[in-house]
Amino acid sequence: MKIALVHAQFETIYPYLDGNGRIGRLLIMALLEYWGLLPEPLMYLSGYLKQHQAEYYRRLSNIRTEGDWESWIDFFLEGVAEAAFNAERSIITIASLISADRRRLLGSSKAGPATYRLFELLPMMPRFAGQTGAQHQFSSRNVAVKALEELGIVLEMTGQKKNRSYSYQSYIELLTR
Known part of the structure; x- marks a missing residue:
């Protein structure tokens, strides 16, 4: 009051x-x-x-x-x-989304420790830039991003080969409703 x-x-x-x-x-x-x-x-x-x-x-x-x-x-x-x-x-809706995505991630054979770490950061940084340049082609971060992308958890936003940006789009959509 x-x-x-x-x-x-x-x-x-x-x-x-x-x-x-x-x-x-x-x-x-x-x-x-x-x-x-x-x-x-x-x-x-x-x-x-x-x-x-x-x-x-x-x-x-x-x-x-x-x-x-x-x-x-x-x-x-x-x-x-x-x-x-x-x-x-x-x-509740956001927590349910994160929980469901975490379950999908845990059930994936392609996900490793770097993938889990990156996933846990997504709610704090739902948009992020990927690594650039050939020297990073096989880095653990790229493997993590690729695993999250294959699971449909993150989406690549630029359509480019380099300087790519990613988005935890389903999370962002819930925030902007």
Whole structure:
């Protein structure tokens, strides 16, 4: 509730013509972390506020014109509940994808220790560059990348022979839904 009140106050007094929404939504996430309510910005409340933008503006305006703080807080908390539900669903979906890909990798005879190490890094770097030049043709990293590519876990993005880039595309698609 405090964050709902702080956000409404900020949106009311912020002196600039541009940036109110972005800065105000960033303030929500900063306060969630600062007050120890979330260890990381795992919840995307901005999506809810953008999706219900007309209602969002109406509720903020009603605070100024009618002193209607209660309906603002109700609206904000509905957004928090929906954003939390969506975050939980996304986390479960992403964890399921990684788990299924890990099982495929463990079942592959072509995967070695370098492949497992590279796979475990993919959630932190879902896009990466392959090695370049003939001197790396048989390196363990290239073997690892090739194994992940053959399993359909990573996709080569450039179509080139050198300076190739790869993507853990199914993971990225889940993040950008």
